[in-house]
Amino acid sequence: MSRSIVSERYAAGLFKAAQDNGALPEVHADVLELLKAIQNDRGFLELMSLPQLSLQKKHALIAAILPGANQLLLNALYVMLDADRMEELPSVLEEFHELANDAAGIAEATVYATRELTEQERTRISSAFAHRVGKQTLHITTIIDPTLIGGIRLQIGNRIFDSSLSNKLASLRRTLIG
Structure with missing residues (x-):
């Protein structure tokens, strides 16, 4: 908006x-x-x-x-x-x-995953990625996306971190095809 x-x-x-x-x-x-x-x-x-x-x-x-x-x-x-x-x-x-x-050092993040994340997984994602955007913690919203096949795609503001299997396969396809 x-x-x-x-x-x-x-x-x-x-x-x-x-x-x-x-x-x-x-x-x-x-x-x-x-x-x-x-x-x-x-x-x-x-x-x-x-x-x-x-x-x-x-x-x-x-x-x-x-x-x-x-x-x-x-x-x-x-x-x-x-x-x-x-x-x-x-x-x-x-x-x-x-x-x-x-002010609280929190960033809003959206995690696209193939299933609902556990609290432990949310905590690990938050601690791993918060410092990359200069924050102390992430407030995570999960969106289920079965097209990812596996892994996650994380969006924080306009930054996207994609470690999904579908992205890795697409990258491999681009490399092989040229």
Whole structure:
């Protein structure tokens, strides 16, 4: 998803406020929950865009829908609502997530494998590849891809590490054919 300068600024502001108040883990957890909810159901954003609802009612709805959310996140939502920037919310939340992960030395990684990985395999992959991208650990998402035949393909950002059997066979084929 492409991000605007506006969403980057809102995310940076929320990140700095959370960091300054020592609430980064709590706000990050709330951001992830809200992001997951918005990705699964766009109803919240549609509700916030209704012109029939006053700003006061929208503020009350946010407080009612997110009763346990950190006040810093709520305040950011109110500011975005007042500035008519709620369409930027998914981008703001994603950008905040990236900032929080970066501060914690975590990178998002996708592992393509022929089967679900064990926790031990995830840990080994994380420790083996995290330092290659300058991070302390990887948050791994596994995608099952039977076309790999064996091995794994790992994607961290725009970097791909491919040790799959299908890739090795393709490389061998290119070498033999010329």
